[in-house]
Structure formats: C-alpha cells, structure tokens
Amino acid sequence: MRKSLLSLAVASIVLSGCSLIPDYQRPQAPIASDWPQGEAYPPAAEMRGESEAVQGWREFFHDPALQQLIAIALDNNRDLRTAALNIQAFQAQYRIQRADLYPSISADANASRQRIPAGVTQSPDAAITSQYSATIGVAWELDLFGRLRSLRDAALEQYFASEEARRGTQISLIANVASAYLTWQADQDLLQLTQETLKAYEDSYSLTRRSYEVGIASALMLSQARTEVESARVRLNQYQRLVAEDRNGLTLLLGHALPNDLQQPLDLNADLFNELPAGLPSELLQRRPDILAAEHQLKAANANIGAARAAFFPSISLTANAGTLSPDLAGMFDGGSGTWLFSPQISVPIFTAGALQANLDFAEVQKNIQVAQYEKAIQTAFQEVADGLTARATYREQLQAQRDLVGASTDYYRLAEKRYRTGIDSNLTFLDAQRLLYNAQQALIIDRLAQLTREVNLYKALGGGWVEQRVGQAPAAAPQS
Template identity: 80%
Template sequence: MRKSLLSLTIAALALGGCSLIPDYQRPAAPIADTWPEGQAYPPAAEVNGESSALQGWREFFHDPALHRLIEIALDNNRDLRTAALNVEAYQALYRIQRADLYPNVSAAAGATRQRIPERLSQTGDSTINSQYSATLGTSWELDLFGRVRSLRDAALERYFATDEAQRSTQISLIASVADAYLTWQADQDLLELTQDTLRTFEKSYSLTQRSFDVGVASALSLSQSRTSVETARVRLNQYQRRVAEDRNALTLLLGHSLPEDLAKPLDLDADLFNELPAGVPSELLQRRPDILAAEHQLRAANADIGAARAAFFPNISLTANAGTLSPDLSGMFEGGSGTWLFSPQISLPIFNAGALEANLDYAEVQKNVQVAQYEKTIQTAFREVADGLTARATYRDQLQAQRDLVSASQDYYRLAERRYQTGIDSNLTFLDAQRQLFASQQALIIDRLAQLSAEVQLYKALGGGWTAQRLSQNPATPKS
C-alpha cells in the first residue's frame, strides 16, 4: 500500500504543472499610433515630450490650498475608502482560493456512549457501549489538470484589477476636488463681478431717475436702466446660490468640512499647473489604471476558461486520518489502540446534459466580452486625451480673443459714458455698453475656468501622476 501511495504522489507531482489555461495574447490596441494633428491640436513637438518624468499631483498642481484640500479628501473621502476596502476584500478572496491548493489538515476528538436494550443485547441483559477517539485527518484534491490553479489565477487577476480600480478612483477624486475647487473660485469671482456691476447699474439708474424727474430722460431710458439693474440682481442671486452649492459639493468630496483657515481666494489667471506631455498613445496602456484593470479582468476571464476545461477531466481527492480508538477513556493512548484510514476517490463526469459544455461556452463568451470592454476602454482613453489636447490648443487663442474683447468693451464703455455725460449720445448707448462689458467679463471668467478644467481632465485622462518605476509595477501578490 505504501508503494501505491508513493506512486500516486509521484504521478501527482509530475502532472502538477499541467494547465489548460489558453495562452494569453494581449489584444492589439484599436487606436492610431499618433495623436490627431491639425490646427485644433498642439504641435507634435509639444505633445510628444518625456512622459516618464515624475508628474505626481503635488508636482502638477501649484496652489498650496488645493494641496491641502486634496490631502483631506484622500484621507476622508468615502468612495476612496470603499475602493480600498474592495481591494482588501478581493485580496481575501484570492487567499481563500489559493488555500485550496494545499492539503486541509484537521484534528478531531469524540466520544459516544450508547445503551443497548435487553432484546437487542447478545447477552440478554442491557449494556452500555462506549467509544473514545482522537484523530488527525487530511484531505487534498490532486490538481492534476489545473482546475484549482486556474481559479487561483483568476482570483489573483481580479485582485489586481480591483487594486487598479482603487488607483483610478483616487485619480478621479483628485481631479474632482481640483475641478470643484476651481469652480467654487470662479463662481466667487463671478459673484464679486456681479456685485460690482450691480452697484454700477444702480448708480446709473439713480442718475437716469433724476434726469427723468426733471424731464431730460425718457420713460424708455428709465425702463431700460431699471431692466439692467433687475437683470444684475437675478445674476447676483444665481451666483450666491452657486457659490453655496459649490461649497457643499466640495465638502462632500472632501468627506470633511472645509478648513476655516483656507488660503485667500485663488487668482484664476495665475500659473496653476505644470503642462503634461501626452507622450505616445501606446503609453496609455501602461499608465491608465482603468485600462490596466480591464486587462486584468481579461486575464481573469482567460483563467476561467482553464477551470472550465479542467472540469471535463477526472477529479482525484485523497482523504486520510490516523489516531486512536478505545472503548474507555483511560485506554485511548495504550498500545494496540491505533487506527488509520486512507480513502482515495476519483470522479469522472459521464452525463450532465451538456452543463460542462455550456459552462465552457459561457467562459469563452465572457472572455470575448472582456476583450470588447478592454478595447472600448482604450478607445475611450484615446478620445479623452485627444479632446484634452485640442482643448489645450484652442483655449489659448479663445482666451486671448476674449481678453481682447473685454479690453474693447471697456473702451466702448468709457467712451459711451463720456458721450452720455456730455449729452452727445442717449442713455441707450451707455446701457448697451454696460451690458456688453458685463457679459464679456463673465465670459472671460467662464472661459478661463473651462481652460483650467480641461487641463485637470487631461491630467486625469493621461493617468494622473506617474513615475518611470510605476509604469512597470504590478500590485504585490498577497501574502498568507
């Protein structure tokens, strides 16, 4: 019997490397080799810079107040906390699946006492039978065809995918905090501009009212002046509401109240970011955590095919235990009380109404689904970066044109005010100049916010902060 057990063990070890997982081939990236070019995009020399230099969020964002808010969010945001807990959960699932590769050893002790009635007793008298046992047992599935290893590999890849999903959540959180902070600051600027404009409109309305009272200004001029005042009041209430809502949104992202000693309001015209080079499109496959997560899910689906294939082959399990057995407690460990049991078992599927074939078909279809999702993730990433690059190129000219428009509107306003005060033009021209200046100043703040938000989204689209080392790293395999 010992020779048979030894032979079976050697055979198991010899077949231990057998795996039915298909060879993994990364799907070709369904994107162009270069970024789009043209008038709406930056020059190629500006786009294809050195992308492996350190570009963490601390290096990308310059504003100390924003640094502080991001740190608070990373410590307190509930979505990020949930993502971190998901990583721990999938790590535990991997460890559970990996444990099936090893023998399961357990110890047991028991005792039974049974009264036998007279009619069933061989002696004709009632008796009490006792039995005491202590055993050490083990059970082990011989993974000859790699079913358990395939399930372990799938669990490991899903753990890796969850780790990348956590990193994606962190990058999205950083970008969301930056975007919410910039929006809050821009709306405060718009609120301040509206307050100043309202005072100017009210002053103009008072002058028009006095002119109307002495018969110089018409009722139409008075009505139009009042319209400007009421329009500014509407805008004032809108921006007051938006500033409050922006603060609430930022508080939610932080998972914590805003610091009372936050730095003074941000100057949106300051140099707030480092400019990130996009590199080449293929680098997205190593930078973007959502692409890495999609590939890990694809690898997991590939490993599931191996498990589905292995289910067609025999399943061999070994069960053995050894210990003592005695009719009385005091004799459990005396000589002659030893006992052992060895129970190998092999099972081979014969008929299951096509369930195994269907399970294999399902695994293969799921792999094709993951391939499509992986390719779609790459295409989405390419589109987001391309949009960010065209935003970078076009917003520069748009902002300069808007600044020129504000300057021209200010000249128009000063000339119209002078001509109105000297009686050359009517109040209508002056009111039109006021409204045009107000509208152009609002548009300048909104366009600047859009430019800053586009840079933040480009930072996110490029995979957030990265280092040369991070490009080649995978999350560590969990330890026991």
C-alpha cells in the same frame, strides 16, 4: 499506504505543470498609432513627452488651497474608502482560492456512550458501550489538470483589477475635487463681478433718475436703466445660490467640512498647473488604470477557461487519518489502540447533460466580452486625450481673443460714460456699453474655467499620477493559507 501516498504525491508534482489555460495574447489596440493632427491640435512636438515628466498631483497642482483640499479628500472620501476595502476583499478571496492547492489538516476527538436494550444484543441484559477516539486527518485534492491553479490565477487577476480600480477612483476623485474647486472659485469671481456691475447699474440709474426729474431724460430711458438694475439683481441671486451649491458639492467630495484654515487660493488667471506631455498612445496603455483593470479582467476570464476545461477531466482527492481508538478513555493511548484510514477517491464525469460544455462556452463568451470591454476602454481613453489636446490648442487663442474683447469693451464703456456724462450721447449708448463690458468679463471667467477644467480632465485622461508603483505581483499576505 506510505508507498501509495508517495507515488500519488510524486505524480501530482510531475503533473503540476499541466495547465489548460489558453495562451494569453494581448488584443491589438484598436486606435491609431499617433494622436490626431490639424489646426485644432497642438504641434506634434508638444504632444510627445516622457511619462516620468509628471510626478503626481502635488507637483501638477500649484494652488496651495487645492492641494489642501485634495489631501483631505484622499483621507475622508467614502468612495475611495470603499475602493480600498474592495481590494482587501479581493485579496481575501485570492487567499481562499490559493489555499485549495494545499492539503488541509485537522485534529478530531470523539467520545460516545450508547445503551443497547435487552433483546437487541445476544445478551439478555441491556448493555452500555463506550468508544473514544483521537485522530489527525489530511484531505487533499490533487490538481493534476490545473483546475485549482486556474481558479487561483483568476482570483489573482481580480485582485490586480481591484487595485487598478482603486487607483482609478483616486485619480477621478482628485480630478473631481479640482473641478469642483475651480468651479467654486469661478462662481465667486462671477458673483463679485455681478456685485460690481450691479453697483454701476445703480449709479447709472440714479443719474438717469435725476436727469428725468429735471426733464432731460425720458421715461423710456429711466425704464431701461431700471431694467438693467433688476436684471443684475436676478443674476446676483443666481450666483449666490451657485456659490453655496458649489461649496456643498465640494464638501461631499471631501467627506469632511471645509477647513477653517484653508490656504489662500491663487487667482484663476495664475499659473495653476504644470504642463502635461501627452506622450504616445502606446504609453497611455500603461498609465490608464481603467485600461489596466480591463486587461486584468481579461486575464481572469482567460484563466476561467482553463478551469472550465479542467472540469472535463477526472478529479482525485486523498483523505487519510491516523489516531487511537479505545472503548475506555484511560486506554486511548495504550499499545495496540492505533488506527488509520486511507481513502483515495477519483471522480470521472460521464454524463452531465451538457453542463460542462455549457460552462466552457460561458467562460469563452465571458472572455470575448472582456476583450470588447478592453478595446472599448482603449478607444475611450484615446478619445478623451484627443479632446483634451484640441481643447489645449484652441482655448489659448480663444482666451486671448476674449481678453482683447474685454479690453475693447472697457474702452467703449469709458468713452460712452464720458460722452453720457457730458451730455453728448443718451444713456442708451452708455447702457449698451455697460452690458457689453459685463458680458465680455463674464465670458472671460467662464472660458478660463472651461480651459482649466479641460486641463484637469486631460490630467485624468492621461492617467495622472502614473508614476505610482505598478501592481503586478501577488499580495504580500497571499502565501498564507
């Protein structure tokens, strides 16, 4: 028996290099080799940079209040917590699959007593038989054609994909918290602007009403002034509601109440972010966690093809045990009570009604699906970065034009107010100047929010925080069986 076991073990080791997994070839990226060019994009020099230039979210976001909120979200957000638990689950699945490569050893002890009635045995009297045993057993499936190793490799790639999914969830969470925080700040600015505008409208209405009472202003002028006041009150209620909803949404993202000691936020017009180098499309493939996760899923599907191919070949299992067997408990370990069993088994598929071929076809289709999803992830990433680059280039000029419009509207308002108070013009011109100034100031805040939000989206699209340690090695706990 020892020679047989040794021979089979040697054969298993010799054939252990046998693998039916197809050679993995990374699909060609279905995108251009460089970012789009044109008037709507930054100069080419601004779109090239080293990935090491960005260190992570603490270096990218300058606002101390936003940094504080992001730190809270990373500790308490339930989606991120679920993603981390998924990693542990896939790690456990990998360890389970890896354990199948090794022999399993078990120890068993059995005892039985049986009464046999008279007439069943040759003796005319009833008999009681006893049997006691203690054995150590070994069971091992020889992975001659790599089926178990293919399943192990697939589980390992699934583990890597779950780690990238967690990193993607973290980047999305950081971006979502930043966007929600900026929206909250912008709506507070709009609320304050509306409060100031309402005060100006009320002052204008009071002046018009006094003029109406002395017969200088008409009822139409008074009605128009009151209309502006009521319109401002409507917008005031609207922004009060939006600010409250923004706070609720931010609380949900944090998974925790907003802290009472929140740091003093920076003004929205301050330098809130670091400049992001776009790099090259090839670098993007190494940064984006969704692209890396899609590639790991593709590798897992490729490994499953190897397992499906190996199912066509024979499987060999070895079962052996050794121990003692005695009719008396006291004599279990006496001389001559030893027992052993060696039971090799080979299973060869002969007829499965096409199930094995269908399983292989399914594995190959799943790989093709993963190829398409991998390519789609690359195309989506390219489009998101390209949109971010054009937003960076165009919002600069748009914001400057909007600031110039606010300046011109302010001058118009001051002149109209002066001419109205001196009786040169009617309040119609003054109300028009007030309305234009409010609309221009409101648009400036909205455009600034849109610019900041696009920068946050570009940070996310470029795989923000990509200097984190890359996954690519088996989990530390994996060797345990």
